[in-house]
Amino acid sequence: MAVVASAPGKVLMTGGYLILERPNAGIVLSTNARFYAIVKPLYEEIKPDSWAWAWTDVRLTSPQLSRESMYKLSLKNLMLQCVSSSESRNPFVEQAVPYAIAAAHALFDKDKKDALHKLLLQGLDITILGCNDFYSYRNQIEARGLPLTPESLAALPPFTSITFNAEEENGQNCKPEVAKTGLGSSAAMTTAVIAALLHYLGVVDLSPLSKNEGSADLDVVHIIAQTAHCIAQGKIGSGFDVSSAVYGSHRYVRFSPDVLSSAQDALNGTSLQEVMAAILKGKWDHERTKFSLPPSMNLLLGEPGTGGSSTPSMVGAVKRWQKSDPAKAQETWKKLSEANSKLEIQFNILSKLAEENWNAYKCVIDICSKQRSEKWIEQSTEPSQEAVVKALLGARSAMVEIRNLMRQMGEAAGVPIEPESQTRLLDATMDMEGVLLAGVPGAGGFDAVFAVTLGDSGSNVAKAWSSLNVLALLVREDPRGVSLETGDPIIKEITAAVSTVHIE
Template identity: 95%
Template sequence: MTTAVVAALLHYLGVVDLSPLSKFEGSADLDVVHIIAQTAHCIAQGKVGSGFDVSSAVYGSHRYVRFSPDVLSSAQDAAKGTPLQEVMAAILKGKWDHERTKFSLPPLMNLLLGEPGTGGSSTPSMVGAVKRWQKSDPAKAQETWRKLSEANSKLEIQFNILSKLAEENCNAYKCVIDKCSKQKSEKWIEQSIEPSQEAVVKALLGARSAMVEIRNLMHQMGEAAGVPIEPESQTRLLDATMDMEGVLLAGVPGAGGFDAVFAVTLGDSGNNVAKAWSSLNVLALLVREDPHGVSLETADPRTEEITATVSAVHIE
């Protein structure tokens, strides 16, 4: 929401040009949107967060390494009465050292985001608890963070392998995804009848294993810090989700807690996941993984959808 509002205002005022013809990867206009959206988000939250949500909203799917928090230190001055023009001038001139690398889900995979009807969590208080744990037990905290970083890298590697396999042997890849989308994970290995298909299944199971490791480490971190990063209710939901046909992985996004859950599904299996979530009072949101990021719509997409639906009606 922050990114959409900032981008709309900047485009309307002529500060940036977000029209399809002007947009390209690495655009300076997108960088301006990113910096101002991060600043607005920081001022609204009263703290410097990770910024990954704003970055993905601006640039689309990518591998993200956050910026140094100091670059937004002057944003706190806005709350102390410093003119916003001065604050923004300093921030725009700052050294933004964040990193983003091209990354997206492999073909024929879908991202689902669900909102449980159990209320949300206070991210600032949860982050504060984790930071206190880091200070009280630095050795254990550092070891956990290292293992979590390694597990995240394992997941990224498996996704990249799957994307490469899809490019090198599209037919074998499609065949495996189609078969696995109709089976639980323990039967996936049975779906490969040749080496090229076996490689796809191996990468799928590798990604799944990495996600299980990530969840375990986040659960351990939550217990050590005394906060529910993956609450028991979410654990039961995620375990049930990962046990469904065609589900590659599932977890809690961001800082965790009760806010949301996500799943990555194969082929058309996401429809069954959405139905299962609905029966458990979990709303599958109308969002999807998008490699493009912020963009200027030529028309209200809701209007286009309604128009298309009406046009499809035949009256005899």
């Protein structure tokens, strides 16, 4: 009885830095890049003497990294101890397991707790797999002399083994890092593991029948995933990445950090069950509003190959600047927040126009997808089409404003939020036919660029990027959040990969 759950990676389109503080909102898009967790019993039979056991076994397998770790889990205080000589640990899964089980203890009555105990005595066998899109395969593609195109990426087998970045030149004790594309792999992985465990243990039911938008089960997954993710990171982040991994694309306002204050008690010896009970009862005041890209618009991500940026250090620099020049920082943030709202409003207008008059909307998108933006205004022949063009141009100008303000903030804080090389690339991208807007996602830096393209213009943008040494990824927006999967993800991915290769 294996349970397979998956959770999506994310792209933060607006709200970089601001999203760290309430009540600022950000628009986060979930993607078709998914992390899978498979949970099943480690042993088929429970040994007769097992009632006296104080510990049970947990095995964690990560096939892409060719790693397997064995743990002992204390059934009394839910401590997880690694017993294999594995060099590299996975702090996210190491927090996910005890917190998911503590939640079961906090929510179950006596009968259910007895059944839980029996289930845990069979051990836990956990396997994690991440879609290729989470990792950078640019080096392998270049090493094989293949062109930097989505087709080269699509030719890689699903769940390809992950190589590590080269070590620092001085080679001093630096652990090799997996090169990532910035889609929030740790949040997607934590959420998938929590969801699979909670469903397996009977805490939630994620089968399609019970899973509606406002599902209380999803809220439980969300709370426990946020908790485990924050503890593993050693800090309370904004949580937008976990929120989108659970709920899919939406507009997000963060929770008040003090709802996790009781998680600190676990470090001071309070039992994990008590801590989890308090967190589940806490006032989770995050806000999420439905949002996804308007019809006939596509998210496109590109990897410029200039190496990743460290988000925490950039966030730290921005926070220091806020302290050192509060008046200027306040003014920039206010303007940024307004520009973010403008963009969101234009997207909502476009979705509404598509609903009210699909033919006029579709007609404008088709024409504009083959033109550069300065020609768009000439394309509208009637008021209903003019409204669509006006909203498209409104969205563009809001994005230009967001980018200007993000650059100013970066310059003031002394960090490359939109580095010069990215500025040149983004300007060139926004000049291409059928491109609505382009930007750097999240905290910015060298990680990735995104574009929102109209109609079928994406494949031409991918080709143009290739000539600029930018690898267009296979990632697209997919508004689905966490979900239960039927069957083996490897088989599923292979069939899905075959069916998606249709790039001209």
